[in-house]
Structure formats: C-alpha cells, structure tokens
Amino acid sequence: MTTIRSFLLEALQRVVDGGDIEHEELDAAVPNPLTLGPVEKDAWQQLSHWADDADIRQRDANYATFKRDWMQDRIAALKANGS
Known part of the structure; x- marks a missing residue:
C-alpha cells in the first residue's frame, strides 16, 4: 500500500468518525x-x-451526514481496489 493511499484511508476514516481535514494537510x-x-x-x-x-x-447537518456516508463508500472503494 502506498503512502498516499494509506493517508487517504486514514483521512477518510477520520472524517467518517466525526473528525475534519484542512487543505494544508491534504x-x-x-x-x-x-x-x-x-x-x-x-x-x-x-x-x-x-x-x-x-x-x-x-448550516446543514444532513449534508454533513451524507458526505460522511460518501466518505465511507470511498474507503470501501480504496480497499476493494487496493494493492
């Protein structure tokens, strides 16, 4: 697994778990x-x-929930297509 893929998985999971990410880190x-x-x-x-x-x-808690669900889908895609 590449360093970037590992970072993406960690960052996505952090967001799913209620955390955040800033552009500078990304x-x-x-x-x-x-x-x-x-x-x-x-x-x-x-x-x-x-x-x-x-x-x-x-302003919109439903949007945040939707985006976190979408992040979970990205985690699954990375794991399914990972090396």
Missing part, C-alpha cells in the same frame, strides 16, 4: 493529485470538497 500529503489513479483521485476529491464545505456543513 496538500502536504498529496502534492500532485493529477498523478493519482482514478480511485485515489476520487477519494482525494471528496476530501478536498469536505475541506471546502465547512460553511455548508455548519
């Missing part, structure tokens, strides 16, 4: 997301959207 761990494979890129995009959407989540 950018430091994945400096060039254009080089990611499709499954990793999807996971990265979801984390990036999460970091962007703090204001929406603050």
Whole structure:
C-alpha cells in the first residue's frame, strides 16, 4: 500500500468518525493529485470538497451526514481496489 493511499484511508476514516481535514494537510500529503489513479483521485476529491464545505456543513447537518456516508463508500472503494 502506498503512502498516499494509506493517508487517504486514514483521512477518510477520520472524517467518517466525526473528525475534519484542512487543505494544508491534504496538500502536504498529496502534492500532485493529477498523478493519482482514478480511485485515489476520487477519494482525494471528496476530501478536498469536505475541506471546502465547512460553511455548508455548519448550516446543514444532513449534508454533513451524507458526505460522511460518501466518505465511507470511498474507503470501501480504496480497499476493494487496493494493492
């Protein structure tokens, strides 16, 4: 398992568990997301959207729940397509 894939799994799980992620952390761990494979890129995009959407989540708890469920799906995809 690559370092980036491990980071993505950990970050996704942290969000699912009620935590958060900031762009600075995401950018430091994945400096060039254009080089990611499709499954990793999807996971990265979801984390990036999460970091962007703090204001929406603050106003709409259902949105936060939906996004956390979506993160769980990204974890399953990474595990199913992992090495």
